[in-house]
Amino acid sequence: xxxxxxxxxxxxxxxxxxxxxxxxxxxxxxxxxxxxxxxxxxxxxxxxxxxxxxxxxxxxxxxxxxxxxxxxxxxxxxxxxxxxxxxxxxxxxxxxxxxxxxxxxxxxxxxxxxxxxxxxxxxxxxxxxxxxxxxxxxxxxxxxxxxxxxxxxxxxxxxxxxxxxxxxxxxxxxxxxxxxxxxxxxxxxxxxxxxxxxxxxxxxxxxxxxxxxx
Ligand SMILES: [Zn+2]
Numbered sequence: 001x002x003x004x005x006x007x008x009x010x011x012x013x014x015x016x017x018x019x020x021x022x023x024x025x026x027x028x029x030x031x032x033x034x035x036x037x038x039x040x041x042x043x044x045x046x047x048x049x050x051x052x053x054x055x056x057x058x059x060x061x062x063x064x065x066x067x068x069x070x071x072x073x074x075x076x077x078x079x080x081x082x083x084x085x086x087x088x089x090x091x092x093x094x095x096x097x098x099x100x101x102x103x104x105x106x107x108x109x110x111x112x113x114x115x116x117x118x119x120x121x122x123x124x125x126x127x128x129x130x131x132x133x134x135x136x137x138x139x140x141x142x143x144x145x146x147x148x149x150x151x152x153x154x155x156x157x158x159x160x161x162x163x164x165x166x167x168x169x170x171x172x173x174x175x176x177x178x179x180x181x182x183x184x185x186x187x188x189x190x191x192x193x194x195x196x197x198x199x200x201x202x203x204x205x206x207x208x209x210x211x212x213x214x
Contacts, residue, residue: 007118009110011035013049014034014035014050016034017031017032038136041138051117055117058078060079060102062104066104066129070103076145076198077147080153088106092115102119105121149189151182152182152185158178164188
């Protein structure tokens with residue numbers, strides 16, 4: 001299958017003469033093989049014949065080619081590791097070891113056998129890629145904008161305005177009351193710009209109540 005350029009990560013169902021088999025099946029002469037794609041919503045947290053060890057949690061890993069998508073996934077609140085300088089071997093080991101869904105535009109990387117959960121990203125523009133992945137996995141309801149640091153992926157913590165007042169620009173100090181801070185890299189976030197950007201990006205995906213709540 002992969003000799004035709006199709007990574008195993010893209011296969012949803014493998015049928016031999018109409019019967020579903022797993023990746024260990026050894027093809028014999030005369031077999032009629034039917035390869036079917038993954039159908040949305042792809043339930044990566046539920047075991048299937050081809051992927052008997054589901055992901056315990058929904059967590060992503062992006063390679064350098066889709067690093068901007070990684071940032072948008074973080075903006076939407078999803079745990080997304082990003083190591084632009086890592087080799088394919090290291091990325092594949094991370095996907096397996098940390099149980100992450102590897103997103104890539106590199107078929108060779110996705111063909112590595114240790115990658116159990118991976119996806120070839122079809123779209124070109126990062127906003128379209130985000131839409132593609134959210135639709136594929138059916139996770140629009142799980143978005144939690146402004147809950148995670150865009151720089152380092154750590155979950156943000158609420159912080160009192162008094163504590164950080166001295167660090168704010170005058171206009172931000174005037175117009176905003178609610179702030180979060182990254183416990184790891186100390187970057188400060190407030191609802192304004194990021195949520196507005198999310199709203200534009202995901203107008204038809206993000207439930208309105210989610211945007212208003214923040
Ligand atoms: Zn951070």
